[in-house]
Amino acid sequence: MASLNKVFLMGRLTRDPELRYTPQGTAVVSFRMAISRNWTTPTGESKEDTCFVDINMFGRRAEVISQYFSKGDPIFIEGRLQYRQWESKEGQKMSAHRVIAENFEFVGTTKKRIPETGVEPANPQKPDINEEEIPF
Numbered sequence: 393m394a395s396l397n398k399v400f401l402m403g404r405l406t407r408d409p410e411l412r413y414t415p416q417g418t419a420v421v422s423f424r425m426a427i428s429r430n431w432t433t434p435t436g437e438s439k440e441d442t443c444f445v446d447i448n449m450f451g452r453r454a455e456v457i458s459q460y461f462s463k464g465d466p467i468f469i470e471g472r473l474q475y476r477q478w479e480s481k482e483g484q485k486m487s488a489h490r491v492i493a494e495n496f497e498f499v500g501t502t503k504k505r506i507p508e509t510g511v512e513p514a515n516p517q518k519p520d521i522n523e524e525e526i527p528f
């Protein structure tokens with residue numbers, strides 16, 4: 393049987409991203425997202441539920457997230473679920489799911505300004521059209 397492990401999330405960062413590097417020099421960013429869901433009950437009452445998800449991302453994209461995102465910024469994440477198990481200092485078995493982000497998108501605006509890319513913006517010029525050729 394085939395399987396699929398794909399996650400799409402859109403929400404806001406609950407804290408500033410934390411950037412660190414592995415001993416091999418790979419960038420790793422960690423942050424938490426808040427994803428809210430709004431609905432109306434059959435009685436007309438508005439409700440909201442918020443889910444908090446831990447996210448990790450590796451490589452150059454991790455550095456970009458650390459540089460351009462901060463607490464409260466909206467973000468779209470595409471990735472996969474990862475299940476972790478460990479033992480606490482007290483010997484208690486612990487487990488948690490987290491998302492390993494593989495891609496992200498800017499949503500809306502961030503508080504930090506994105507620097508110029510060096511690419512010239514398209515110059516929207518009025519097309520050179522002879523008005524006599526327009527059939528209406």
